[in-house]
Amino acid sequence: AQTVTQSQPEMSVQEAETVTLSCTYDTSESDYYLFWYKQPPSRQMILVIRQEAYKQQNATENRFSVNFQKAAKSFSLKISDSQLGDAAMYFCADSYNNAGNMLTFGGGTRLMVKP
């Protein structure tokens, strides 16, 4: 069974500062995808960033980047220049090939952004 662990239930960051959210996963699969999703109060999950396991280069989307350490099974999310609109729940998730796009989620990290 796959497990995804987010060890930080809550994080806080000052506006314009940088914050890193942690995620570890446990899989015996060699081929998988990793995701970070954002869930604002509207409840709708929004994809932030995606990483293919066989790609060495860390994914980047504007102010969002990941630190993917495959050997350590670690997949952290860095948010630079934090904005008030970044405040939300953030979920780390993975999926592997023979499960279609079924996602296994971590427990989430609530990010608060202070003005």
Place this chain on the structure above:
Amino acid sequence: GAGVSQSPSNKVTEKGKDVELRCDPISGHTALYWYRQSLGQGLEFLIYFQGNSAPDKSGLPSDRFSAERTGGSVSTLTIQRTQQEDSAVYLCASSPPHWGTEAFFGQGTRLTVV
């Protein structure tokens, strides 16, 4: 609209009653998923439909839960004889069939069993 649509947005039901939750996926998306999110928790997989294949029901917590997908499009999640522990947000997502593509989520149905 172009997104995943779920109805109702909120549902309050009495313990022991049956409820039906509806999901309209994005047109052309062959894969459809149901997840449950209990208060303050992560998302728990319930069931997965892919095209005309038999659904993966491995996440359904009990035989009170069932789901169907008609015509490869709209899906209904049914909970029979609801219990208080069924109270949660039920989220639906859809995606193209290709592995690793983005899953698009609806805004969920918040179910409260009183």
